[in-house]
Amino acid sequence: MASTDDLVWAEFGDDYVVYHKPSGKTHFLNSATALLLAHVLVQPKNAVEAAEELADREEAVGNADFFAAVARALAHLEHLGLVERV
Amino acid sequence: MASRPERSSALVRRLLTAVVRAPEAATTLSASELDLALRLARRVRLLGRLADRLNRAHLIDALPDAAREQLASALVVVHARLRVTQWELDRLARVLREPPQMRVVALKGCAYLLAKLPNAAGRVFADVDLLFHERDLEEAERRLVARGWHGTKLEPYDQQYYRVWTHELPPLVHAEREVEADLHHNIVPRTGRLKPPGARLLEDAQPIAGESLYRLGDRDLVLHAMTHLMFDSDMADCLRDLVDIDDLLRHFTAADPAFWAALWARARELDLARPAFYGLRYATSLLGTPVPDTVLRRSREGAPPPPIVWLMDRLVPRALFPVHPDAPSHAATFARFLLYLRSLWIRMPPLLLARHLIYKFYVRRIRRVARPPQSPRGAPGPKA
């Protein structure tokens, strides 16, 4: 599980750039994915839980598309090596 | 101006052995000697090591600006290579530790890194070398390819050469990164003269705390370093590999004085007596490694006939140490050529060697392949 210490952030309005120290890679994230990443890193959770919490904040409760989007974003972050399944 | 009477090759050896044995010596050199020492260290991939040692001793700031800049730059390269290698090992280990279980042994630089041995510090890491049971190689390759690694493009002949005749699969590279992973089932080519039992090396490998990868035992690590230098390369500018041997021997014998006792027996057991003889001989003569006389005497059992020893004594230093950058040496060029021939000879039986040379001649003369233009960006920086 990647920790918050592994990431360095730059924020420009709604756009985020994050540097992942272990891989040396720089990633450009939109605000939704950035939020998800920061959220997931705080405490391990599965895709459904993460989506539920975010849905609460983003007022997208019960939206199936939203859940699917979160699952995809998590898979993408996992592929980048920024998060890891535990 | 440096005093003229010293021959350039003697000057090169004096400066390099000085900064290898005692990096602080860099602060006692004259400016022109320091200038040359930096150029030489860079050539033989020891600039990072020098920079690391000077940095730890807080001596970099005392040096002239131009030296500080080069050492600071070398540290950046060291750190970048370390990061890249650690990440690659992390990604490889994740895939390879999935069931069904297989034992994977990290070799050379990666072993030093994971086992936190002193010669990992300041190292400019390159490829990742991993050792497997022969029976696990296919599965390992299959798994990695399924997860985004691919073979580097090779001619069909080279593919066959790799798979059938050497101990390696063609190197694998992940689609999004540049580090090559070499998967081995032994530490020497299958077709070569030495026949160390790969399976024994694997069985006797030991786990590394906190890692899923294994490493060779202490003596096997040293013997592999000796074998790699003396039987797996043409030794050109490979002083770094001899420094590895020196570093490892000093480290292991300081921790365990009984280390020497079993070293020679293990060399015999693994059919590595010849590289061990050479390794000990050149570590003592060129770098002053403190090897007990008893060990040296026993190691003569692994020596080739005296005329060969005599010849190697003349060739090896001329290859390991770099040529003075401003003073070309015919002797060194010739010595390196002979050792290049030797490196082919020891890897392949005569018939195969003949076939190989004919094929390479054909490729070079009949089918010229254009070399890509040199570009500073993305150049696989050999320079620190």
Add this chain to the structure above:
Amino acid sequence: MTASDTPTRAVADLGAVEFAARLGGEGLGVRLGPFDAKLRSDVAEIVAPLYHLYRDYTLLDGDDRVFNLHLGLVTVRKWPRLANAKVRLIVDGRAPHDDLPVGQALAVLEWGLNLVIALRAHSWLMLHSAAVERDNGVLLLPAWPGSGKTTLCTALVHRGWRLFSDEFGLIRPSSGEAFPIPRPMPLKNESIDVIRAFAPDAELGPTIPNTRKGTIAHVKPPTASIRAADRSAPVRWIVFPRWSAGADLVFDEMAKIDAFMMLATNAFNYEMLGESAFTTVRGLVGNAQCFRLVYSDLDRAIELLNGLAAHDGEPT
């Protein structure tokens, strides 16, 4: 003996004869911004142009010093003499690339210096960029094909800006400041005539035809820029230029996120520097004003960029 003990001499103080002797013999020591270089060459044809282009540079006397780089040019002749003579670049005893026709020797030397700097100067974040300075603020002009950055840069330094570099934006990660490395600026093809017209007082080296980049001529940096090569400055503006035939002048602010991405891909050694590259680019983009420029008329582009400095950033 430190630099402050002895008065610094310029290359011109050597005189042509001694210059030629050093270059062809023990080597010429010369300071190129933060890099102390030792240059050797046995190519007779470039002695005079090199003396002209380098005459203001700080001379480094003596052998008892540490150099950042050693570069050599060696003539390689096949028999019969004169036909097909080539020149070989030598860095620390090795040739990093194929030999090239001897007529291109000057270009080979300049590109060789770029190559060695790009491979070794990792205590800097190296942007592939021109950089010029005015009122203690640096204007970066990052490069990509079609940017025309060298032409713009040459024009700017002949209109009051100080030359930092036409090729390397050297940024110190610890401070975010840019450092000068003023060097002869290689103009290509039509740009040579454009600059001759724009700045008749510009001093050019010989015209070199048939290089891999076409016809090249080097512009000597203004003397004042070379003399000030030890003065760094913070980056105030980042302008991404694009020359486009017949285009109207366009000058827009660029979104910081885009500027970040452009700089990160533009830098020679972004990945090498890792975290410090990230934080340095973050600082550059955060502290400077970032613009996009499209132009076809050099005069108008220069006028606009001059206006940047005058109004401290507001596009007029």
